[in-house]
Amino acid sequence: MRHRYFIALFLMAMAALPLLAEASNSVSRKTREETFRAVWETVRDRYYDPTFGGLDWDAVGREMKPKAINAPSDEAFYQVLQEMVDRLGQSHFSVLPPFWVGTRHLSRRGAATAGLELAESNGQVLVWRMREPAAGSKGLRPGCALLEAGGTSLGALREQTLTQTKGKAEGDRLFREAVEALLAGPAGETVAVKYSCGSAAPEAANLPLRYSQRERSESLGFMPSMETEFETKRLPGAILSIRFNLFVMSLLPRIRAAIQQAATDGTRGIVFDIRGNPGGIGAMANGIAGYLVKDQANIGVMKMRGAELKFLAFPQDGAFSGPVAVVVDGNSASTSEILAAGLQEMGRAIVVGERTMGAALPSFIVDLPGGALLQFAAADFVTPKGFRIEGQGVTPDIPVSLTAETLLAGKDAPLEAARDALDRKAPPATAPDNGGFIVTGN
């Protein structure tokens, strides 16, 4: 049931698309039938598991077809299709309606948001990073607990999502999405928030909703352009942190350049910070790993119908040979998990942070009749030792979470734990340490 998270991977801007809320009934019966058949047959023919996990796919088709064809609206029709693929209980299944696809161009500037990145800790929603200055926010800063957004109590919202979902993971996911939606909307408007910072009394503020000025990735096939973040930070002890929010081609040269630079400038260790990174181009995990290995290495196996393909890292010139850590959290998914698990299993990296999402099925996005899209899992994925990431996630070697106290103190506990681990592991510095400042970013 993690599929909806991947809609965020494509767009991260649902709240900015008011068309989604408008009911319509323009998809003809013929198109509905063709679309239904395309979805059902794609799963039948190309889903990696020909047993469908024990599900009788024929029976599912017979049950769902009349519901879909006779659905009272277009939205309901596509919802039935989504429910059908949800029966598989796997990540990376999404039916993206044409009205969603058609509004992608509206999101090219990104959603207008309050510019807050959030984390959860001990039942609190914490401000983790502030992507843009929040004018008039009266002391709102990382570590503050968000109490209300848009007039909605986050405590009540959490209760509601937990009671309406089957499990905690699903409830957590829905809650995150709901909070993100509350903090987004039309550009130029504001969203009212209440928050408390440490023991101080709660404060209220109206945060302006703005479009991000960040770079966007190029589109690839039906995968649209998305907002990208890349940052390198020199940490004390000549440890380099490389943070990026997506596995997309536009970031790969910068990631490589940072690694290659580290290989020559006395850097003692590299931390890859992929918290909140939902994945992207799967092969980028191999490509990055190729700059961290001396010999060809296997980081996992993609299992399709009729073929198994290893994710191989081919050693590249300019590779970094020092110790490596990967920082992850519960929102690290897909390619993030493949990279973390692969490096962890081969002993090339220490994984620090929180257990990852457990949604690591290689998928394709194909077009459907009538302009909709279908994302489907075309392969299973296991580590070289056979560990299946899907549904389980990657367990960190060093479990550390963000907390209000550390954030308010200006500390990033998981990142610092990774730095400390590398500092202990790396050989002594051979060059003066000029650590502690941001080198690049966007």
Place this chain on the structure above:
Amino acid sequence: MKTRTFAFLAASAILLLAFSLLSSAQTISPAQSEAKADKILERFLNVTGELEALKSQTSRRDRGTMTLTGLGVSGDVEVLAKAPNKSRMTMKIAGIGEIVEAFDGSTAWVQDPIQGYREKTGLELAATLRQADFFMAANYKKHYPKREWVSAETLDGKKVDKLRLHPTEGAPETWFLAQDSGLLVRMDSVSHLPQGDIESQVYLEDYKMIDGTMEPMRIRVVNPLAPITMELTSSEVNIELDDSLFISPRKKGPEEIIIVQ
């Protein structure tokens, strides 16, 4: 047996093999089987005009487009071939970048914007050595020392002869040649990649006469990953191709070793 077709197949993760055991369908002796296979292959080479054309050709450049069917991914393809055994295929894919696969006569290499640079070894290298032979049409017996006629079958409503060709190294390939036209219409094969073996079926369609030879204007590849279609848009022969086009970046000098976009 054009370098273009083979290069595309290789770079598309689809090279050759096939097959299931169909020996029960074979009712003639091995010698008769080989003779029959050779007769069919030579007819194919004569029908396409390849044997005759090779007498006057030393290089070739083909250009076209490629599409990953249904995925919205497409790009441009260029295949270069230079006698006696140099080849280079470049795919420029929107959203990915440029993938180059080449053989300079001694080193077969691949450079892609995601996974970087690597050199081919083992069965993958053996397949490239075979495919890069500019005179493949004349040398097919050397590259496929064992050839069998397997059976006569019906494929997509057309009568075809099914042949099994055994290369010097690697898995055998199965070729289907139309009985009426003599043209190769399908190849079943396995690509031996370091990541694993990939089975595929390659359909060669819409033959047209270009520069004195019959060429498939469309090549469709069906494999477990995603269907791929290549459409040929232009073809030139006897053009100037500098040897540097085929040389591995690692042989060109240290300043060119670092492979980034």
